[in-house]
Amino acid sequence: MKIGIVGLGLIGGSIGLKLKSLKHTVYGITNNSFNTNKAKDRKLADIVSQDYSLLKDCSIVILALPIKDLLNPSQDLIDSLPRRAIITDVGSVKTPILKIWEKIHPLFIGSHPMAGTEEKGVSAGNIKLFDNAKWILTPTSTSDKKSIKVLYKLFESMGCYVSIESPLIHDQAVALISHLPIYISSCLIETANIQDNINILELSRKLASTGFSDTSRIGGGNAELGVDLAKNNTKNIIHSLKKFKANLSNLENILENGNWDLLLKKLKESKQSRDYFCK
Amino acid sequence: MKIGIVGLGLIGGSIGLKLKSLKHTVYGITNNSFNTNKAKDRKLADIVSQDYSLLKDCSIVILALPIKDLLNPSQDLIDSLPRRAIITDVGSVKTPILKIWEKIHPLFIGSHPMAGTEEKGVSAGNIKLFDNAKWILTPTSTSDKKSIKVLYKLFESMGCYVSIESPLIHDQAVALISHLPIYISSCLIETANIQDNINILELSRKLASTGFSDTSRIGGGNAELGVDLAKNNTKNIIHSLKKFKANLSNLENILENGNWDLLLKKLKESKQSRDYFCK
Secondary structure (H helix, E strand, O other): OEEEEEOOOHHHHHHHHHHHHOOOEEEEEOOOHHHHHHHHHOOOOOEEEOOHHHHHHOOEEEEOOOHHHHHOOOHHHHHHOOOOOEEEEOOOOOHHHHHHHHHHOOOEEOEEEEOOOOOOOOOOOOOOOOOOOEEEEOOOOOOOHHHHHHHHHHHHHOOOEEEEOOHHHHHHHHHHHHHHHHHHHHHHHHHHOOOOOHHHHHHHHHHOOHHHHHHHOHHHOOHHHHHHHHHHOHHHHHHHHHHHHHHHHHHHHHHHOOOHHHHHHHHHHHHHHHHHHOO | OEEEEEOOOHHHHHHHHHHHHOOOEEEEEOOOHHHHHHHHHOOOOOEEEOOHHHHHHOOEEEEOOOHHHHHOOOHHHHHHOOOOOEEEEOOOOOHHHHHHHHHHOOOEEOEEEEOOOOOOOOOOOOOOOOOOOEEEEOOOOOOOHHHHHHHHHHHHHOOOEEEEOOHHHHHHHHHHHHHHHHHHHHHHHHHHOOOOOHHHHHHHHHHOOHHHHHHHOHHHOOHHHHHHHHHHOHHHHHHHHHHHHHHHHHHHHHHHHOOHHHHHHHHHHHHHHHHHHOO
């Protein structure tokens, strides 16, 4: 198939490399000449250009753009998308993207590949990114059935576990397990970084070990992404945050009352619950 | 030197293996015959026994016991410790241990090796556990100066970065960077494990990826240890928890007010602050 990819960063570049290896012809769009050259060097697509007209013969176009660009697509991009092509995106929040894109294009199907590394940009793409990754399709009642099937098969052929989910449920689930942890983790860093006692701060910095490092990792991640998610999944994130705060207050009571049996029960439950999330 | 180790679990067993490799003679005490046999098989010490009289000729005895056993030492253990031997422990909270042990033994110096894995028990010890680890000594005004020096050199010879800190500061610092993350992480798991919407729960379990896995890791750790720490560093943990809650409420306000510039600033600060903790 002739497949277009708009944006050749970590996700777009990785898709390009993988689809090329599967013998598709890949047309990649970048946003400046530096990235075009770099993407050509790295052979992220068969043809790389900044010119959207490159997409005119594609039967599938994957919009591998940041959420904020997906929500404010340029007229040039919109005009360049073939009306008969299947269009999908890779954004990690689905409802606001669908709201815009289902109006723009008749064959738009939202999707979300659950894969990532700390890297970003045209140098980040790697062919193994999607090996055994989960890729969620979030069609709605108006989505074209055949297009869903085509994308399902395509992502499966890339080595992914594909599943079909409601966009509303998707956004609530990612608020809990993907977005909420970012803000909690950031607050933990803020709390540890106390400025009112330099002795504690210095020792804390010295003693911080794997426990702190793991728990704080995503709080020290891509700040722009953290804002994009908060902006576009606000209601669900606030809802999760309120539940988290209630659980935290409950824990505070347990500590203040020295209810150690209950604490033991809760920590054992955490261990058990976690096994269902992290198999 | 003749060095005794009471308890040959992850920490005690690793100390035994390392000290043996440094040509010390290591006497290891276990609490039952199964562990004695296993420790002998694994050669965790030169001589392994359940009999405390084994310690009588040791010039250093390391109490590698769980906090709860350190706080309730048996009279047999106390009676078996040579009065001229230097005694230290490996507990991760220092103030309550010092309160008891400085009365029991004139040459007791508290210490805390910052090392660990998910493993526990006599099968867990490994010779590399302390390579480049931090090992904190927490002497007080009444501690024997020579004993501090001897332990400092011993831990350094084991490949550790040794430092001397106040026990009070130590307990406040570990509350922040080592204990608080456990309870936050546990609350995150509890929050994600929502039972009121099975669709969200199932999808959350399916989508949970490295971000959730890292942030929840220590909340799904050793529950007994989590209770031991809470019991013995209660005041400092509650203090840290209150600061964390205040930061979280602040973040909630930012989200509710859609103050995205401030959120970006905070997330960027987190990234920067974290670099000082996780070098």
